[in-house]
Amino acid sequence: MSAEVFNPNPTVFAPLKAKKTAHSYAKPNSIWLDDVDRADEDEGDFDQSDDPEAIDQDEIFGTSTGSLRVHYIELTMTLEQLAVVSAPQITFDPKYPDRITVEFTPTVPHCGMSTFIGLSIRVRLLRSLPQRFKVDIRVKPGSHQSEHALNKQLNDKERVAAALENPALVEVLEQCLSTAGRTASEEEA
């Protein structure tokens, strides 16, 4: 990773209060609720789940993408705090509920970490979502100078597969993913 500072003064957003209590479908045995405890264990368990449980954008956001951390300057912030991802940016294909598009917004149009952020979102979803989901990741239109190149790279399965065989990249990725699953309120506690 380059030490270059792309945005020396990022706006930090207060995390929304966890909404999961509001979800009537979030049963105690939800595959998501025990995610926190099991994050350090074999996450492959989730891959086996074919439970066709309804999953909505808040749920994907809350436990999967919003809590991903990036090391930014000396600070470590979650993607939610940086408003890089938000629940409304996760949309479902109306024809196929298992096809999801996750949009993210780089903090500045020349953000050099965008590929890495997109890759970490992809890997997090690969590990946490049931296998039946097909995920497209895109930067918010107009939010990045290399929007087309970023979108193309993040959705090329061969490039993603090769990246995940790169030990140096995976090491940084694992640091970013190590806190995934924790909500912001848990972090503060």
Added chain:
Amino acid sequence: MDQDFPLKILPVAQLEGHEDRAWHVAWNPTKPILTSCSADKNVRLYTYSITPNPDAPERQSLKFAHITTIPTGHAKTVRALAWSPSGNTLATASFDSNIGVWAQEGDGDGDGGAFNPAGEWECMSLLEGHETECKSVAYSSSGNLLASCSRDKTVWIWEVHPDHDFECMGVLMEHTQDVKAVAWHPIEEILASASYDDTIKLYIDDPQEDWYCFQTLSGHASTVWSLAFSPDGRFLASSSDDTTIRIWERVQEHKWEHIDTLEGHERSVYSISWGSGKPIGSDDAGSLGWLASTGGDGIINIWELGFGPSSKDPSRKTLVYRIVAKISNAHDIHDINSVVWCPRKGFEDLFATAGDDGVVKVWKVVPS
């Protein structure tokens, strides 16, 4: 069940065993062997045999059996495979940036001893040169040339010498991005390459000079994933992340033109294969065979292609095509990375697929 088509696709075999995503399958052109490769770095070999049914000859059954696994020693994913036309040598393209060349001892150039594919396969040569992941490898129809391509944007052409010796004849640096696939013309020494830069390049050897690109085919709106020449060599098909398949016609010796675009997929079309097929009716004049296509939508389409009088202007000939068979969720929920027709005589209706579920499946196209 899918809607009414004149043909249907029947499952023949489900071959499990890879521990990770299966990327590619390759049929041995001369012997009853099917091979597959995977992110688990292994190559698996299967044999198949026909069990005749004397009462109903058309209902003979095919049995597939795993015979051996080559632990390739590649440090990363084995992405693609290619058998030499002789069927004696197998090439592997790996994300570790190398091409492996595999054969059995004593089976090199002569026909020494009985063929025993279950025996040991040795790495006879390791072709180094690419800087990053190799994505595809292909033997020319004569078996004298081998082409490889990589994320390093280059295509390498190797001359095959006796005793598994290879000489690099050219490094083609025409593409501006990753090269996803290479394919040789079925008769002549014309090479095609497909790229992440959305284009296809065509190359020939100048006897006085080196290999050079004589044409760039543009039109796809995104990455070109796969290439397939028609069996007669007059057409080239390309498949893309833009979800379409484009058909290009050879209009002059060194000139190819886009003639039609086939739309039948919802996500990236990762793989296409063009076989001679088995004619449905008695009228197979102008038939160009069957094109199989598959990809991220998990659908397998079988297209019947022909070259005949245009419906608008019968004095002109044009490409005629239709989907004659289709199957959805062929690897359950998973992406399908590869589809390949069996090249052996008598097996023109047989093809294999490899999926993200690590499974290899064999299918047969039969009348509905």
